[in-house]
Amino acid sequence: MKIGFEIHQQLATKKLFCDCPSELREDEPDIEFVRGLRPTQSELGEIDRAALQEFLKGKTYRYQAYSDTTCIVEHDDEPPHLPNSDALEIALGVAMKLGAQPVEEVHFMRKLVIDGSNTSGFQRTAVVAFDGQMEIDGTTIGVPTICFEEEAARKISEGGKETVYRLDRLGIPLVEITTTPDIKTPKQARDAALKMGRLLREFNVKRGIGTIRQDINVSVEDGARIEIKGVQDLNQIPDMIEAEAERQRMLIGVKRELKKRNPKIEFEAVDVTDIFKKTDSKVIAGQVKKGKEVMALKLEGFDGLLLKKLGPEFAGYARVQAGVRGIFHTDELPAYGITEKEVAEVKKLLKLAKDDAFVLVAEKVETAKKALVAVFDRAKEAFKGVPEETRMANPDGTTRYMRPLPGAARMYPETDIPPIVISDELLEKVRANLPESYEDRIARYVKEYKLSVEMATQMANSMWPAFFEGALSETRAAPTVIANTLLGTLTEQRREGIPVENIAQDKLLEILSAAGNGKISKEAIPDVIRELAKNPQKTVEEITEKKFEAFGEKENTEIVQKIIIERGDFVKDKGLASIGPLMGPVMGETKGRADGKIVNDILKREIERFINDV
Incomplete structure (x- = not known):
């Protein structure tokens, strides 16, 4: 197994290409506008496959903004300003902590992103250093690049053909750290992410959910690189990696079985709506009642390879590329109100043999065909084994298909930002202001401030x-x-x-x-x-001033004397040993308006006086 990751950490500075604050807001925005995005060709005339897939969804994007905390740079109506120097210095500081070699000049690139999360249709990113490393359990993990880039807009809602984004997050500076695939075990991956997160927190970075994200790259022998995006919980990393490794092994097993069967699949979407005119399936009946069609696709040689295997893969492609909620397939039928008789009729119409399977979709004809094309394309990939994909982390530790893994055609030079020279003076300034390490900070808190090791940590x-x-x-x-x-x-x-x-x-x-x-x-x-x-x-x-103002000497003494008199026999019997038991009643009487140490001192004094007077 090979494991590597990318860590993206938001910085607690102003935005990367303007002076707007990096502030997320929940109040109602006062600006809205709508746009559509389309992919462009790379310098070599190629169109990135991931960008093309997003474009083919035919979506529009509604952007929300604030007139006082966002500006027209985020709208993509004004060119970017010069990059935030504080963010650059943090990125260089992180690079130094990792022993990386800073570049002589920072050159920004444009990375195609047309899922709507960037108003421009691309993300600006730049390498600031190369060839760092970190040690995990005696293993050296390479850090080939440290970049800084702009954060994407925040997704607010998604429905139908429109997605709503808020621009308060767009442009927040990010440091991106990429490792080599030298991590050997899921536990080591978690430890590496934890150590990297601690290093980043030595700098002026944002804290809390969503401010740091791990994208994990996983591959097994005979498999392919899979990128799992958006992992938030470090404790989920080992299980998520194990699940992905198992998924890849399953797909490799499916490939071997298909090689034995050697089927020939062809695309033909067949209308089988008549078979389901009187179906007991609530899902299909509801769709047919709305005037939608039931379309079927024959998959020669795929029987027994769908349930808990290719079925979820097919459903993921159909959902992403056609927007359907789900599909039905023979390995799970009869079920969901679909009867054995209906299954038999579909098999007969499609002329299925013993090892053949079919997939059903109930939707408008155009959408259903689009979904079946997605299923067919994924079925063809099954003959190759594991397709390179970007998958999204789910809260339960599983993943779902997002898009094909992007290629090199995704990147091209940024023309609006001049190169930034990394001078010796800048490097000296950064080096002189490097923050103390995580371990040194804990030790200082214990030594200087007398915190316990647990509290200091x-x-x-x-x-x-x-x-x-x-x-x-x-x-x-x-x-x-x-x-x-x-x-x-x-x-x-x-x-x-x-x-x-x-x-x-x-x-x-x-x-x-x-x-x-x-x-x-x-x-x-x-x-x-x-x-x-x-x-x-x-x-x-x-x-x-009224409710919580601390009591003075007079009020505290009166309360202590009252409690001592009420418990006089106990005080006579125990003497100064009664201080501890009396602290609770006294503090309860003061209702938080007395300091415990002061009360303790007064109790000692008044008990001694009480005993001497007896």
Whole structure:
């Protein structure tokens, strides 16, 4: 088995070719326009097969935009500006961490993409370095290229012949890291992706779902390279690779069986609607009632090779290339209301022999024929074994067909962006500002801030390191209080359904500052966050000034004295050992408005005084 991958990481900078913010929005856009896209020939006069397949779907694309956070560069109504220098420096920094050789000049290329995700019909991409490497479990994995490129638009909805995209994501800078197929096992692939992700998080990158994607390339002996796109969960990588390897082995087995049978398949779409005029199949009856036809395709020698084998492959091609929801085939029939008698009549009409199969599609004639052509084309590929494909990762760990693997005809030079010279001065600047490594950061958090190894590791893996260190310099809150708030309180409340994402980071900083200055107790932080999340229009001061303002010495002492008197016999009996048991009742009485350490000190003082007075 051979495994390699591409990692795409969004950067937390402005967009790559304009000054628009890299901000995703959920409010209603105030701009919309519609376009169609078509493929162009490469410099050699070729049309990329993947781009051609997208074009043949005949789709139009509706784009949504915002007048204040997107611009006409994203609309493709203005040429790109010079590339974002911050993004370039991050890409070069990543390259240096991987020991790669920077290029002397950065030249952008256009990569054909006509699924609507780029308004221009292409994605701009550039190589910034070559020949890096990384070590995984004693194995050297090559990193032949480090690129930076623009992110695609965000798909909002899809239906019929129109897909809706939002331009807030289009143009966000990406770093793309490609490995050689030196990864030997699914587990090693997961470990490599994890290590690469940690390296990228040393830089100013975006965090959260969708901000980093792994595209995995898998092939087995006698198989072909399959690209699995959009893997989000690292824990799914081993199972997904194993499933793809098994799929390829299955297809190789089908190829061998077809070689034994040596069938000759020919395309002929046959109308079998009359056989299903009175069918009990709800799906087919519903289609016929709408005036649609039932079309059949004979596949000589394919009997027994469809169920859990070629059937899903055929369905994937038909869905993508013709837009049909599904197909029926002999290996799964009779079923779905289709009777044995109806199956026999179709077999008789198509003149099927013992080892033959058929496929049914219920749709408009033109669509049904298009679907059967897709099935026939995929059936022809079965004689060759494993076709090179791009497949999409499903949430359940399986994959589905997207398009043929793109070829070299997909790329051609970008003419709107001049070459960028990578000077020695720029390289020195990047080298001088390289961030500390993941391992060094954890060690520093433990040594300087007295975090536990577990908490330091959590912080290094989180989205919060920059905020954490900013809060340490701008507030007097203890490192453990800041870390517990970011890693514990916010996470717990998010799980409870509290909309903590409503709290702006500057307000979060105010809360920590209030705790550091003693205005509120650290115990009150969760309650303040909960209140602010539900009322984000309020200021931190409005929320804390009455309900959560920390008690002073007088209020704390009165509460402690009250609790001691109520439990006088217990205090006489236990002495200073009663401090621990009394902490709970006292803190409950203060309702989060007292600091635990202060309460502990007052308890000790007042218990000693109480005992001496007895």
